[in-house]
Amino acid sequence: MMEKKLSKDAYGGVAGKNYVPYISSGSKSGGNLAVMIIGIVLAALFAASTAYSGMKSGLTVAAGIPGAIIGSAFIATFAKQKGILGKNLIQGMSSGGESVASGIIFVLPSILLIGAQVSFAEGLAVGVGGVLFGIGIASLVYNYLLVEEHGTLMYPESMAISETLVASEGAGESVKYMGIGFVISGAITVVTESFLNVSNNVISFVNETFYKWKFAIEVNPLLVGIGFIVGMDVSLTMFAGSILANFGVLPLIGYFSSFAKDGVTVWNNHSVAIGAMQVKHIAGSYVKYIGAGMMLSGGLIGAIKLIPTIISSIKETLNAKSSNESGGSSSANTILIGGIVVGFLAGFLSSGGNMVMAVSASVLSLFLSLLFVIVSGRLTGTIGTSNLPVSGMTIASLVLVTLLFVVMGWQNPESNRSLLLFGTFIVTAISIAGGYCQSQKVNFIIGGEKNEMDKYFTIASVVGVAVVVGVILLLSSQLAMTGDSVPFALPQANLMATLTAGIMSGQLPWPLIIVGVVMGVVLYLLKLPIMTVAIGFYLPISTTSIILIGALVRWFVEKMCTSEKEKEVKVSNGISLSSGLVAGGSIVGLIGIILQVTNVIKVGDPSGFAATNGMAFLLLVVLIVATILPIISSKVKNAK
Numbered sequence: 001m002m003e004k005k006l007s008k009d010a011y012g013g014v015a016g017k018n019y020v021p022y023i024s025s026g027s028k029s030g031g032n033l034a035v036m037i038i039g040i041v042l043a044a045l046f047a048a049s050t051a052y053s054g055m056k057s058g059l060t061v062a063a064g065i066p067g068a069i070i071g072s073a074f075i076a077t078f079a080k081q082k083g084i085l086g087k088n089l090i091q092g093m094s095s096g097g098e099s100v101a102s103g104i105i106f107v108l109p110s111i112l113l114i115g116a117q118v119s120f121a122e123g124l125a126v127g128v129g130g131v132l133f134g135i136g137i138a139s140l141v142y143n144y145l146l147v148e149e150h151g152t153l154m155y156p157e158s159m160a161i162s163e164t165l166v167a168s169e170g171a172g173e174s175v176k177y178m179g180i181g182f183v184i185s186g187a188i189t190v191v192t193e194s195f196l197n198v199s200n201n202v203i204s205f206v207n208e209t210f211y212k213w214k215f216a217i218e219v220n221p222l223l224v225g226i227g228f229i230v231g232m233d234v235s236l237t238m239f240a241g242s243i244l245a246n247f248g249v250l251p252l253i254g255y256f257s258s259f260a261k262d263g264v265t266v267w268n269n270h271s272v273a274i275g276a277m278q279v280k281h282i283a284g285s286y287v288k289y290i291g292a293g294m295m296l297s298g299g300l301i302g303a304i305k306l307i308p309t310i311i312s313s314i315k316e317t318l319n320a321k322s323s324n325e326s327g328g329s330s331s332a333n334t335i336l337i338g339g340i341v342v343g344f345l346a347g348f349l350s351s352g353g354n355m356v357m358a359v360s361a362s363v364l365s366l367f368l369s370l371l372f373v374i375v376s377g378r379l380t381g382t383i384g385t386s387n388l389p390v391s392g393m394t395i396a397s398l399v400l401v402t403l404l405f406v407v408m409g410w411q412n413p414e415s416n417r418s419l420l421l422f423g424t425f426i427v428t429a430i431s432i433a434g435g436y437c438q439s440q441k442v443n444f445i446i447g448g449e450k451n452e453m454d455k456y457f458t459i460a461s462v463v464g465v466a467v468v469v470g471v472i473l474l475l476s477s478q479l480a481m482t483g484d485s486v487p488f489a490l491p492q493a494n495l496m497a498t499l500t501a502g503i504m505s506g507q508l509p510w511p512l513i514i515v516g517v518v519m520g521v522v523l524y525l526l527k528l529p530i531m532t533v534a535i536g537f538y539l540p541i542s543t544t545s546i547i548l549i550g551a552l553v554r555w556f557v558e559k560m561c562t563s564e565k566e567k568e569v570k571v572s573n574g575i576s577l578s579s580g581l582v583a584g585g586s587i588v589g590l591i592g593i594i595l596q597v598t599n600v601i602k603v604g605d606p607s608g609f610a611a612t613n614g615m616a617f618l619l620l621v622v623l624i625v626a627t628i629l630p631i632i633s634s635k636v637k638n639a640k
Contacts, residue, residue, distance in 0.1 A: 005166060006022060006159075006162060006163060006166055006445065007020070007022075010022070010159070010162065010445050011151065011154070011159065012150060012151020012152070012154075013151060014150075014151070015150070016146070016147035016148055016149070016150030016151075016444075017147060019150055019444075021444065021445060021446060021447030022084070022162075022166060022445065022446050022447050023084065023085060023446060023447035023448075024447060027085075028085065028447060028448060028449045028452075029085065029449060029452060030082050030083075030084075030085025030086040030087075030088055030089045030448055030449075030452065031082070031086070031089055031452055031456060032079060032082060032086075034078045034079040034082075035075070035079050035082055035086045035089055035090060035456075036456065036459070038071065038074045038075070038078065038079070038090055039071075039089060039090045039092075039093030039094070039456060039459075039460055040093065040459065040460060040463050042067055042070060042071065042074075042090060042093060042094045042097065043093045043094060043096055043097030043460035043461070043463050043464050043467075044097060044463055044464070044467045045097070045583070045587065046063040046066075046067065046094050046095075046097040046098040046101070046464075047097035047098065047100055047101045047463070047464035047467040047468050047471075048101075048467050048468075048471055048586070048587065048590055049101075049582065049583050049586040049587055049590075050063070050097070050098045050101035050102055050105075050586075051101040051104070051105050051467070051468045051471045051472065052471065052586035052587075052589060052590045053222050053226065053582055053585070053586040054101060054102060054105045055105050055109065055475075055479070055488040055489070055490050055493070056220075056222070056223070056487075056488050056489060056543070056586075057222075057223055057226055057489070057539070057543055057547065058489060058490075058491040058492065058535045058538075058539055058543075059226050059230065059535075059547075060098070060101070060102040060386075061098075061225075061226060061229055061230075061386070061579070061582055062095070062098065062157060062384070062385050062386045062438075063094040063095050063097065063098035064091050064094065064095045064157060064158075064160075064161040064385075064438060064439070064442070065091075065157075065160060065161055065164050065575075065579075066094065066178065066576075066579040066583070067090055067091040067092075067093070067094025067095060067098075068087060068088075068090070068091040068094075068161050068164045068165050068168070069164065069168075069174040069175060069178065069576065069579075070090075070094075070175065070178070071086075071087045071090030071091055071094065072087050072165075072168040072175075073172065073175045074090070075087050075090065084165055084166070084168065084446060085446065085447070085448050087165050087168060088165060088442060088443060088446045088448050088453075089448065089452065089453065089456045091161055091165065091439065091442060092439035092440075092442065092443065092453050092456060092457045092460070093456055093457060093459070093460035094460075095385075095435045095438060095439045095457075096432070096435060096436075096439070096457045096458075096460035096461035096464055097460055097461070097463065097464035097467070098435065098464075099385065099431050099432050099434060099435025099436070099461070099464075100127065100131060100428060100431065100432060100435075100461050100464035100465050100468055101464060101467075101468045102385075102390065102431050102435075103130070103390060103394075103427040103428045103429075103430060103431025103432065104123075104127055104424060104427065104428055104431075104465070104468045104469070104472070105468065105472070105490075105492075105493065106390065106391055106394055106427050106492040106493060106496065107394065107398075107420055107423040107424045107426075107427045107492075107493060107496050108123055108126075108127075108420070108424045108468075108469070108472055108493075109472055109479050109488075109490055109493040110420045110423075110493045110494075110496040110497035110500070111417055111420050111421070111497075112472075112476050112479050112480045113479070113480060113490070113493060113494060113497035114413065114416055114417070114420075114497050114500075114501045115413070115480075116413060116414075116416070116417040118417070118421070118473075120469055120470065120473060121349070122346075122349055122350060122421060123424070123465075123469035123472070123473070124465060124466060124469055125342065125345060125346035125349050125350075126346045126350065126421050126422070126424045126425040126428070127424065127425075127428050127465035127468070127469060128342055128346075128462055128465050129339055129342035129343040129345070129346040129425050129428075130339075130343075130369070130424070130425040130426065130427070130428025130429040130432065131339070131428055131429075131432050131458070131461040131462060131464075131465055132335050132336070132338045132339030132342055132343075132458070133336065133339030133340060133342075133343055133366065133369055133373075133425075133429050134339070134369065134373050134428065134429035134430065134431075134432040134433040134436065135332070135335050135336075135339070135432060135433070135436050135454070135457065135458055135461070136332060136333070136335045136336020136337070136338070136339045136340075137336060137339075137369070137370055137373040137374065137429075137433065138373055138374075138376075138377050138432075138433040138436045138437055138440075139332030139335065139336070139436070139454060140332065140336065141374055141377060142332075142440060142450065145377050145378060145381060145437060146437065146440055146441050146444050147444070149381065150444075153378065153381025153382060154381065154382070155380065155381045155384070155437070155438060155441040156383070156384050157380075157384035157385060157386060157438055158384075158438050158439075158441035158442045158445065159445070161438075161442045162442050162445040162446060165442070165446060166446075173573070173576075174572075174573075174576040175576075177573045177574075177576035177577040177580065177630065177631075177634075178576050178577065178579050178580035178583070179580060180577055180580060180630050181221075181225065181576070181577035181578060181579065181580020181581040181582075181583075181584060181627075182580040182581075182583055182584035183580075183584065184221060184580075184581065184584070184623070184626045184627065185221035185222060185225070185580065185581040185582075185583075185584030185585040185588065186584040186585070186587075186588040188201075188219070188221050188585075188619060188622070188623055189220075189221065189222075189584065189585050189588045189589050189592065190588060190592070191619075192219070192220075192619075193487075193603075194487070194589040194592045194593050195588065195589065195591075195592030195593075195595075195596075195601075195603075196592075196601070196603060197603040197604070197605065197606060198603075198606055198610060199606055199610050199615055199616075199619060200606050200610060200611045200612060200613075200615050200616050201218060201219040201220065201616050201619055202216055202217070202218050202219070202542055202616055203216060203217040203219070203613045203616045203617055203620065204216040204542070204613065205613075206279050207279075208278055208279060211251050211254075211255075212250060212251050212254035212255075212279050212282065213246055213247050213250060213251055213279070214246050214250070214279050214283070214541060215246065215541060215545070216540065216541055216542035216545065217542055217545045217546050217549070217616070217620065218540075218542040218543060218545075218546050219546065219616050219619045219620045219623060220543075220546055220585060221581045221584065221585045221623055221627075222581055222582045222584070222585025222586050222589070223543060223546040223547050223550065223585075224546060224547075224549060224550035224553065224578070224581055224623060224624075224627060225550060225577075225578035225579065225580070225581030225582040225585070226547055226550060226578075226582060227546070227547035227548060227549060227550020227551040227552075227553070227554075228550040228551065228553055228554045228574055228575065228577075228578040228581075228627075229550075229575055229578050229579070229582075230386075230547070230551070231551055231554060232551045232552075232554070232555055234532060234551075235544075235547050235548045235550065235551035236548060236551065237528070237529055237532045237533055237536065238532055238533070238535060238536030238539070238544045238547060238548075239536060239541075239544045239545060239547070239548045240533060240536060241294075241532070241533040241534060241535065241536025241537035241538075241539075241544070242536045242537065242539065242540075242541040242544040242545070243541075244533075244537060245283075245287050245290075245291065245536075245537045245538075245541070246283075246541050249287055249290060250279065250282050250283060250287050253282050253286050253287070254277070254279070254282055257274050257275060257277050257282070258275060259275075260273070260274035260275040261275075262275070266281060266285050267285065267509060268285055268507075268509075269281065269285060286509075286512060287537075288494075288498075288538065289498065289508075289509050289512035289513055289516065290512050290513075290515050290516040290519070290537070291491075291516060291534060291537040291538035292494070292495050292498045292499065292512075292513060292516060292538070293512065293513035293514060293515060293516020293517045293518075293519070293520065294516040294517070294519050294520045294523075294530065294533065294534035294537055294538075295391070295395070295491070295492075295495045295516075295520075295531060295534040295535065295538060296395060296495065296499065296513065296516065296517060296520070297516065297517040297518075297519075297520025297521055297524075297530060297534075298392060298520050298523075298530035298531035298534050299389075299391055299392040299393075299394070299395030299396060299531070300392075300395065300396060300399070301392075301520065301521070301524050301530060302389045302392030302393070302396075302530075302531065303392055303393060303395070303396030306375055306379075306389075306392075306393070309375055309378060309379070310371055310372075310374075310375050314371070314374065331451050331454045331455055332451075332454050335454065335458055339429075340366065343362060343365070343366055343425060344358075344362050346362075346421070346425060347359070347361060347362030347365070347422065347425075348362075349421075350418045350421035350422060351418050352414060352418060354410070354418075356408070357405075357408070357410060357415075357418060360404065360408070361401060361404065361405075361418070361419075361422050362422070364400070364401055364404055364422075365397075365401065365422045365425050365426050368397040368400065368401070368426055369397075369425070369426050369429040369430065372393045372397065372426070372429070372430045372433075373429055373430060373433040374433075375393065376388060376390075376393070376430050376431075376433040376434045376437075377433050377434065377436075377437040379434070380433075380434040380437045380438050381437065381441070384438065385434040385435055385438050388431075388434045389531070390427065390430055390431050390434070391492045391495075391531065392531065393430050394423065394426060394427040394430060394492075394496075395495070395496075395499075397423070397426045397427075397430075398419075398423045398426070398496060398499070398500065399499075401419060401422055401423065401426075402419060402499070402500055402503055402504070405419050405504070406503065406504070411504040411505070412504075413501075413504075415504065416500050416501055416504050419500055419504075420496065420497075420500060423496060423500075428465070432461055435457075435461075436457060439453060439457055440453055440457075471590065474593075474594055474597065475488070475590075475593060475594075475597070477597060478593060478597070487593070489538075489539050489540060489543060491535050491538045491539055494538070495538075516534075520534060549620075549624070550578070553574075553624060553627055553628055554571065554574060556628065557570055557571065557574055557628065557631050557632060558570075558571065560632050565636060566636045569634070569636045570631055570632065570634055570636065573630075573631055573634045574631045577627065577630060577631060581627070
């Protein structure tokens, strides 16, 4: 009988070509029609959930472990004979849907933010092109990244997913906690603004006199779940960015604005006098652009730091290819050729008939994608997909493509739209490469067929593209909203829209951007995570404060534990419950907004006590208690 444990060789100490996988004999196929259908459904669900929660919070949560847990339950019910190999394919397909969403939402919504439109066919073309090209290139370097570097590149999240698959007899417990989280999150989401809107869910305090500031907490279960998953360090760093924005920079600008002469108006809103600016005007017209500068510096510094990795990755890959047989397979080569063909077709579709733009921008996009796909695969081996600097690599790529457009004189709004479509191709390729390498490493450790994972992962990713583009278009009226309180913060997409539109029109408040860049450089010199602070600076404080509360819930659970074994089990249960919070809040919220947009349900505003801070505080207490109780009351077997 096989021991339910990975061998120590799975973590290194043996050459990759000599590694004996967990399933080392018998059939290596884990796929059939039932597995395919389950994988497609989960890929669609994770794509929709990640798109919604990522556009709301600026953070995304990897789907490999939740996919492995849910997949274990479905396989046990519908395809038991496929066992761990079937579960392995499902975790890969789940990751495909999530990885696509984690990339596309950074750029495609920018088109709506600059006031342009995008069709489903255009979004599908650039997304599918990016998926096929990213998978194809990553597959070519499979031998180097996953086999030759076995034990050197650890792929930490791949190993965690592999351990979850091997220990999948305990999946029933994890599914239970995910279900509890889904119910809690769904119930609270139904009564708030994204569904029935019968209860206020934002605790808000604003001071408009003397020392201007704003503090708010959005009682949102999915953000509590994200906070629990990412932990205290990330949550506190983001919240620090919000504190700096709302209690440092905003009051400072408010103080100086009080000395403005009569008749001087806000630079991008001439109906508002500088001296009469409210907190919302200062935040939207000034603080926001400093935050954009911080994110820009974070992205560019991150890209510059990657230059040695890019050079060494390309050199070592070329050496590996010359000393090795092709890492690609017939299916992978077909996928790559498909990516190049679809990439050029998408380029022609995006360029509005401008042949020079179509060819030159497509070639540059393919070249940049090639570089960063290899880097993405290597970085995933070091830090996992959850920490992959996708936005940094995308900013660097988009700046280079923008320079091409400016040099060629393509600077009208229609050209800006085309530029962002090319950017969507690049970001999709970068993001999908990380998910692909992570899933194939699990496949390598468990013992599945590479070709089979190639096909299943690709199908799931294409489904993910269709779902994410559909979600963005369904929510287009919500995404393009402006003002003090918007449903979706879209920090990365806002940055892409701000930079490209500002550079092309020449109407960018460069002093504010430069101040943000300098602040980012200072953070770098202090060895602080620039992008995390910058996203917190840019996001509404209502978002970062509730994410911090999620992290505090995790801290409380850890402090309540009396042994390492108990902490390990309860944090694991908490992460499962938090995954349910994220899934429930995003899926139920998405359904609610679609029902509102299509006028199936009509909502008003809450009134009386339901509209007050007191109601939101009561909801917050209910949410915290409902989240903590199942976790701390969970039983730990053999705890010592």
